[in-house]
Amino acid sequence: MVNLVDIFLGNQEPQNAKRAIADLKAQGGAAPESLRAAHKRALKDLDGPDSILAAYLADGGDEVRIGLGNESRHTYTGGITGGGKTRSLLNTLQRRFRTAITGAGIDAEILDPKGETYIEMKLCIAAEWLAADEETRPSIPALVYVIDWTDRKITPVDPLDTSDDAISPAYAAELHTRITIQTSDQTYTESLRQLLFMWDLLLIDLGYPDLYPFTQKLFKNATYRSSVLQRVKNADVRLYFSSMEHTVARSTVDAFLRRKWGLYLFPEYRYATCVPPRDLVRLGLPKNPRWTLANFGTTNAQPASLGHARFRWHAVRRLLSVMRRDPRRPLWFVLEELLLLLEGSPEIEEILGTSLRVTRSAGVSLKLISQKLIPDLPRRVVENILLNTHIWSIFGTRPDEAELLYPNVLRDPADHRSEGERKRAFLAEMQSLPRQHFYLFAKGHPAMRCRTPNIVHPTVTTGRSQEELLEIFDREIASSSMITFDHAARLIGEWEREVVGQDQIVERVARPQESAAPNNLDQLRKILGGGKP
Numbered sequence: 001m002v003n004l005v006d007i008f009l010g011n012q013e014p015q016n017a018k019r020a021i022a023d024l025k026a027q028g029g030a031a032p033e034s035l036r037a038a039h040k041r042a043l044k045d046l047d048g049p050d051s052i053l054a055a056y057l058a059d060g061g062d063e064v065r066i067g068l069g070n071e072s073r074h075t076y077t078g079g080i081t082g083g084g085k086t087r088s089l090l091n092t093l094q095r096r097f098r099t100a101i102t103g104a105g106i107d108a109e110i111l112d113p114k115g116e117t118y119i120e121m122k123l124c125i126a127a128e129w130l131a132a133d134e135e136t137r138p139s140i141p142a143l144v145y146v147i148d149w150t151d152r153k154i155t156p157v158d159p160l161d162t163s164d165d166a167i168s169p170a171y172a173a174e175l176h177t178r179i180t181i182q183t184s185d186q187t188y189t190e191s192l193r194q195l196l197f198m199w200d201l202l203l204i205d206l207g208y209p210d211l212y213p214f215t216q217k218l219f220k221n222a223t224y225r226s227s228v229l230q231r232v233k234n235a236d237v238r239l240y241f242s243s244m245e246h247t248v249a250r251s252t253v254d255a256f257l258r259r260k261w262g263l264y265l266f267p268e269y270r271y272a273t274c275v276p277p278r279d280l281v282r283l284g285l286p287k288n289p290r291w292t293l294a295n296f297g298t299t300n301a302q303p304a305s306l307g308h309a310r311f312r313w314h315a316v317r318r319l320l321s322v323m324r325r326d327p328r329r330p331l332w333f334v335l336e337e338l339l340l341l342l343e344g345s346p347e348i349e350e351i352l353g354t355s356l357r358v359t360r361s362a363g364v365s366l367k368l369i370s371q372k373l374i375p376d377l378p379r380r381v382v383e384n385i386l387l388n389t390h391i392w393s394i395f396g397t398r399p400d401e402a403e404l405l406y407p408n409v410l411r412d413p414a415d416h417r418s419e420g421e422r423k424r425a426f427l428a429e430m431q432s433l434p435r436q437h438f439y440l441f442a443k444g445h446p447a448m449r450c451r452t453p454n455i456v457h458p459t460v461t462t463g464r465s466q467e468e469l470l471e472i473f474d475r476e477i478a479s480s481s482m483i484t485f486d487h488a489a490r491l492i493g494e495w496e497r498e499v500v501g502q503d504q505i506v507e508r509v510a511r512p513q514e515s516a517a518p519n520n521l522d523q524l525r526k527i528l529g530g531g532k533p
Contacts, residue, residue, distance in 0.1 A: 035412050035446075036060075042445035046070055050105070052095045055088075055450035058437060064450055066391075070442065072106065072330040072365040074356055074388055079395025080371060084436040086117055088393060088452045089334070089369065094124045096332075100143060100290055101128065101136060107290045109318065110334040113311040115297030117336055118148075122293070123466065126473040127458035137476075145289030146481040147314070149268040151301060153474075153482040156275035156283065159313060160204045166321035169234075173200035175316060175347065182345050183309040186259055191252045198240050199256070205234045209274040211492065212257075212264040213500045219253055266302040271488035273310075276495040286480055308340055315341055316348060319355045327363030338370035342377060349381050356388035372401050392447075394430070395438040402430035405439055410446035 039057060048067020055064040071092070077085050099105030112118040129140050147155045162172050177197040181188045188196070203210055206228070218225045218241075225241060232238045240247075264270055296311035298304050315335060325331060335341060342349050356366060368389065373382045386404065394405050406426055415422065430439075436454075441447035459466055 035410055038410050038446050039448050042442060042448060045445065046442055050099070052092065053453055054092065055438075055440060055452055058449040058451050064440065064448070068106070068330070070391065072332070072363075073360065073390035074366045075368070075391040075393070076385055076389040077367070077369045077393040077395075078372060078401060079393075079397045079433075079438065082435065083395030083397075083433065084438065084452055085369060085393075085395055086120065087436065087455055088395075088438070089117065089367075090120050090124060091453055091455055093121065093334075094128075094455075097125065097128060097291065101132065101140060106330045106332055108332040108334065109292040109294070110336075111294045111296070111311060111315055111318075112336045113296045113307060113340050114337060115295050115299070117334075118293055118295035118297070119470075122473040122477075123458040123469045125293075125477060126464075126469040127462050129472065129476055130462050130464070141477050141480050142286065143290050144477050144481075145286040145292045146478040147292065147294035147296075148478065148482065149272045149295075151268065153478075153484050154268060154272040154488060155482050156272060156280055156285075156488060158275075158277045158280055159210075159273050159310075160200060161277065162204055164321055164324065166324060167317070169201060169204040172317075173197050173204060176200050176313060178345070178347055179309055179312045179316070183305045183312060184259075185303075185305055186262075189252070189255075191249065192255055195248060195252060195256050198237060201234065202232065202237050202241065205232050205237055207277050208499070209276050209492070209495065210260070211270075211274050211496065211500075212260050213496055215260050216257060217500055219257060263306070266306065267485060268301055269306050271485055271492070275483075275488050275491050279491045279495070283483065312341055312345070312348060316351055319351055319359075322355075322359055322364050323362045325362055325364075327361065329363065331362075331364045332367055333359075333364055334367040334369070336369050338368050339372075339376055342381065349378070353381065353384040356384055372398060373404075374400055390443050392441040393438050394441070394447075396433035397430050399427040399431065402427050405430070405441060405447055408441045408447040409439070 039062070043057075043062060043064060046067065047065045048069050050068035051065040052071075053063055054066045054071075056062065057064060077088065079085050093108065093110070096106050096108065100107075110117065110121060125140070125144060129137060132140060147157065149155065160172060160176060162169050167175075174197060177193060177200055180196065181193060199210075199215075202208075208214065218228055222245070229238050229242055232241075244253075294311075294314060296307040296314070298307040318333065322331065322333065342352065352366075355364075359366065366389075368385060373385060382404075392405065394401070406423055409426060411422065417425070436452045438450055438452070439447045440450045458464075458469055462469065464472075
């Protein structure tokens with residue numbers, strides 16, 4: 001079995017690889033102690049101050065308690081859909097949130113590109129709000145910052161904000177350009193890519209929102225463009241746009257405008273990302289929140305690519321800025337659907353790899369969650385995750401993923417099967433693990449088969465329906481982070497009247513049964529499908 005580990009850990013970091021392989025060989029060989037004794041030792045080492053109940057041993061039912069020190073190291077959770085990953089995560093987060101309400105415990109940032117964990121956390125926090133006394137309740141909204149976009153309310157953000165100086169304007173524009181292209185279903189020529197990069201750099205320099213009326217007027221009106229460029233500090237940006245009539249083909253400009261208009265048609269996206277940065281300061285949104293819940297799922301309201309782009313960009317910006325935080329309070333950075341973040345992006349793979357190596361010194365624990373790592377990710381990325389995560393929780397999974405865990409499964413001295421027989425039996429076991437069952441592996445100890453605690457759903461503990469709990473969360477918790485469509489439209493309209501000189505056309509979101517929807521879709525298809533750059 002060690003041959004597979006050699007493949008994944010062999011070349012990039014020789015010293016770390018040799019140590020890891022030696023550990024895995026030792027743990028996978030003949031056991032000098034009984035399974036029971038080895039598990040007891042692991043349970044003792046995992047426990048510690050501020051521990052919580054994380055699981056039960058499948059054999060014997062002993063409690064698996066993990067102290068905050070161990071829990072605040074990098075972790076990886078993997079397994080098939082429906083295996084129990086989300087429930088295990090919710091058990092941990094809900095218990096830690098209760099401690100955070102008291103002013104102690106951890107900070108957390110939970111990024112969900114699909115929305116399932118986000119919805120469940122809304123229910124849990126609403127239940128905690130209902131259970132809190134009158135003195136504690138007012139503190140909970142200040143504890144939580146919500147990033148969401150619905151058909152009526154959004155969390156306004158500045159996608160290109162570099163005010164924290166964690167990243168230079170040029171690097172921010174470059175990364176944002178790459179993420180936009182990687183997540184888009186549109187093609188980008190080299191000239192179109194360069195125009196997108198320079199456009200992002202222009203917006204960062206001016207501190208302007210990415211609004212289509214401004215974009216169109218700047219490209220189509222040379223006099224207006226000249227006036228705007230007088231305010232630009234970056235000489236390279238001024239030179240590029242002042243000479244663009246001679247250096248940028250008309251077809252490239254037209255293709256760029258089509259893509260911008262295609263984004264502008266989705267009000268949830270427009271209002272969430274285009275409120276003028278100057279107004280964000282005045283809105284009184286939560287500052288320095290301890291817990292952030294971020295939903296980038298798009299449901300049926302807009303293309304999934306828009307959510308994926310926002311998810312990637314937010315994750316990258318936060319990973320690049322966390323080293324500046326105060327390390328005295330642990331921060332859990334939870335990344336759901338890891339493949340959506342990494343796949344097809346060497347830049348983000350490198351940023352995550354660096355973060356795994358250095359962010360522990362800033363008190364940051366990366367919680368990586370994915371259905372699988374191989375064969376979708378490159379060997380060097382898998383290697384980095386294996387070497388730099390301290391605890392793995394592997395639910396039911398495929399044989400190739402289970403093989404990564406197998407060297408850490410301690411052999412029972414009473415088991416006289418051959419190595420090949422044991423391995424085949426283990427791979428088959430991992431494919432058919434019951435829901436809530438998983439193998440817990442902490443570095444330095446053998447992997448242990450465990451079962452997650454049963455979680456009583458918030459609708460049961462509160463006696464409220466899911467709809468009621470979600471309404472409570474939106475009213476009592478999320479309202480301090482979000483504004484209505486009308487409010488966003490008003491702020492955008494005021495900016496456009498001042499800067500562009502024309503009112504924004506504010507349309508009501510058409511419901512599926514209304515006749516306006518087909519017309520808008522036809523218009524979108526026409527715009528996105530017409531012409532080539």
